[in-house]
Amino acid sequence: MSVIGQIGQWFDRRLQLAAPIREAAEHPVPRNTASWFYVFGSAALTVFLLQLVTGILLALIYVPSANEAWSSLQALNHDVTLGWFIRAMHGWGSNFMVAIVLIHMVQVFLFGAYKFPRELTWIIGVFLLLMTLGMAFSGQVLRFDQDAYWGLGIGASIASRVPIAGPMIVKLMLGGPIIAGATLSRFFALHVFAIPGMLIGLVCLHVLMVLKLGINEWPMPGRLVKRATYENEYHQLTRKDGAPFVPYAVWKDLFFAAFILLAVAACALYFGPFGPTGRPDPTVIQTAPKPDYFFLWLYGLLSYLPPSMETPALLIGPVVVIAFLVLLPFLSGEGEKSWRRRPIAVLTVLLIAIILGTLTHLAGFTPWSPHMNAWSGDPVPQRFLHGATALQRKGALVFQAKQCRNCHSLGELGGQRGPALDSVAVRLTQDQLIRQVIQGGGNMPAYGKNLSPAETTALVAFLETLHPAGQAPAREAARDIVLRDSGTRP
Amino acid sequence: MSNENLISRRGLFMKIGMLFNGLVATALAFPIMRFLLSSVTRGHGNGYLSWVSLGRVSEFPEGETRLATFRNPYVMPTDGQTVDTACWVRRIGGDQFQVFAVNCAHLGCPVRWFPQSGLFMCPCHGGAYYRDGSRASGPPERGLFEYPYKVQDGMVTIQAGELPTPGSPTASSFGNKPPCAARNDLVSIDSKLSTSNETNALVRRMQT
Numbered sequence: 258m259s260v261i262g263q264i265g266q267w268f269d270r271r272l273q274l275a276a277p278i279r280e281a282a283e284h285p286v287p288r289n290t291a292s293w294f295y296v297f298g299s300a301a302l303t304v305f306l307l308q309l310v311t312g313i314l315l316a317l318i319y320v321p322s323a324n325e326a327w328s329s330l331q332a333l334n335h336d337v338t339l340g341w342f343i344r345a346m347h348g349w350g351s352n353f354m355v356a357i358v359l360i361h362m363v364q365v366f367l368f369g370a371y372k373f374p375r376e377l378t379w380i381i382g383v384f385l386l387l388m389t390l391g392m393a394f395s396g397q398v399l400r401f402d403q404d405a406y407w408g409l410g411i412g413a414s415i416a417s418r419v420p421i422a423g424p425m426i427v428k429l430m431l432g433g434p435i436i437a438g439a440t441l442s443r444f445f446a447l448h449v450f451a452i453p454g455m456l457i458g459l460v461c462l463h464v465l466m467v468l469k470l471g472i473n474e475w476p477m478p479g480r481l482v483k484r485a486t487y488e489n490e491y492h493q494l495t496r497k498d499g500a501p502f503v504p505y506a507v508w509k510d511l512f513f514a515a516f517i518l519l520a521v522a523a524c525a526l527y528f529g530p531f532g533p534t535g536r537p538d539p540t541v542i543q544t545a546p547k548p549d550y551f552f553l554w555l556y557g558l559l560s561y562l563p564p565s566m567e568t569p570a571l572l573i574g575p576v577v578v579i580a581f582l583v584l585l586p587f588l589s590g591e592g593e594k595s596w597r598r599r600p601i602a603v604l605t606v607l608l609i610a611i612i613l614g615t616l617t618h619l620a621g622f623t624p625w626s627p628h629m630n631a632w633s634g635d636p637v638p639q640r641f642l643h644g645a646t647a648l649q650r651k652g653a654l655v656f657q658a659k660q661c662r663n664c665h666s667l668g669e670l671g672g673q674r675g676p677a678l679d680s681v682a683v684r685l686t687q688d689q690l691i692r693q694v695i696q697g698g699g700n701m702p703a704y705g706k707n708l709s710p711a712e713t714t715a716l717v718a719f720l721e722t723l724h725p726a727g728q729a730p731a732r733e734a735a736r737d738i739v740l741r742d743s744g745t746r747p
Numbered sequence: 748m749s750n751e752n753l754i755s756r757r758g759l760f761m762k763i764g765m766l767f768n769g770l771v772a773t774a775l776a777f778p779i780m781r782f783l784l785s786s787v788t789r790g791h792g793n794g795y796l797s798w799v800s801l802g803r804v805s806e807f808p809e810g811e812t813r814l815a816t817f818r819n820p821y822v823m824p825t826d827g828q829t830v831d832t833a834c835w836v837r838r839i840g841g842d843q844f845q846v847f848a849v850n851c852a853h854l855g856c857p858v859r860w861f862p863q864s865g866l867f868m869c870p871c872h873g874g875a876y877y878r879d880g881s882r883a884s885g886p887p888e889r890g891l892f893e894y895p896y897k898v899q900d901g902m903v904t905i906q907a908g909e910l911p912t913p914g915s916p917t918a919s920s921f922g923n924k925p926p927c928a929a930r931n932d933l934v935s936i937d938s939k940l941s942t943s944n945e946t947n948a949l950v951r952r953m954q955t
Contacts, residue, residue: 406829407856407857410854410910411854411856413855413912414850414853414855414913415854416914418914419914424914427914427915428787428790431910433821434786434790434908435821435830435832437823438823438825438827439786440829442825536828537829538831539849539857540816540833544870545870556872559854560872562886567888568888625872626873627870627875629870632861632863660864660868663868664873701884702864702866702883702884703883706877707865
């Protein structure tokens, strides 16, 4: 026997791991599960390992102190050889991990893999998803910049709305009365020790259960899951039409894992690391904080919810969603597995995907946020002033000077918080314009106290010119009659 | 064990051992929980709040709203810049002030003051507030948070020390006056202000 073989035997005699590892590797899986649809679980595990490795590498340099974190990130970006690359890998790795975990979850849901006897595997998976999101949020905090600072403020504002316990939760979360050094330290502890520790434990359990219970077979329409017979049927399937996991199915996992790692590296190389943005200095208020990619949908949702629904939605919504996910295998633990015969399941996935996708897309350009610099940065396009009277030009100046432009666009430039005003004169009569400007309403502040009568007259004179060339402005029919009858107009 | 009702000597020891561990764990849970919750318990009874100075009254022109900064009274050695806090100081006239937190009452983003339109605007979800801090539009459910202030020896001081959030008791104990009443009060004060003159001057500047 070779020397290496002897050394191997020496170790195995003491470890006694070779037999169970071989058994796990060669356990039979249904042939049709050797599919490209079944690679997302192992891909998630691969990215998780990548995050562990790059995370440890970053911790060699990173300083979890409110005073030094930002500078240590700058050092990683600019001074430490390839520090930027490791940061970029870790940042892109987190984006990929959230995405792959979600895809894995959708696949498992559509293939009915959460049904008997794999209910607990699914429930652990739900907690793994929550922890992945927890890692994503706490990781964003560790990138201790302006976005992280104000993102924590948003988190605190949401947490503070919990009835009675809210203020206590905020202090517990921040580690003190304000966002400061203790806040960063505790998010560091969460991100580096607490959540990864739980993640490693639950991932091991999750994988162990997949090995023990067997991978979910490819769902066939009409082949129903019954508690009494399923396990027998599954064993017969693997005996009759099974193949050893290694190498029959594993090669696809290996290919996809390598491909994902390559994709993360390519993104890291091409796009580089995320931030850090400005210093976490709360006195610098010229900032428009934005969450990381995977929380953009929430950012969008929070601006579209009516104020009265916001607190209930924020506090009850997550509880309902998590409860539903955890209870799902008990609500439909048996029956049809194939997505071909589960239209509601497919539609639910599509609906959620469309909602999340739309909100994320909208959060890319935030139509709900005022453009803080539009009033001084975006001039009124020339065509709106062509042939304008002195009064109308003065009105255009008032329009800019009073920051109307921050919320209203002209010529597609300016804020989108309020409606575009390119053709407002077609929609509103003179009287309606005056009333709207002075009293506000419909989500517009009242400007009555900040406009002199002369300014209002000028502003409305300008707004009345805003209509397409061939289209007459709106006017009140009764007004002409009243003016004619009173003799002021022929 | 032939008789199931009888506990063996070893079995009894094991149970006592488990009980002993349980007692020790309970005893240790106290200091651990006290430590974990220290940031909460320390703040009981406004423990974090103190009066801090924003500067001389004369630094704040009458009728204007200015950004002021102060150092949070509760500081840890590793806090760095994060204890520097900003607030909006509105001097209504004389010793009458309003001091607003920069944090939007919606989700805490920093609001910016626009003197020309007399509005605070939030860059996040588009909350807007009037000059007196009352809600103008957008998702916030209430007006801006206000710090209690007093004028002493010519200095403006405010009671601060906690991050104002929609649920914090300090946020609800003040700055929550009915917006209509508050705004009516201020109409008379506002009419004294030279806002429209200011704008006219600005418009003239832009015209030239």
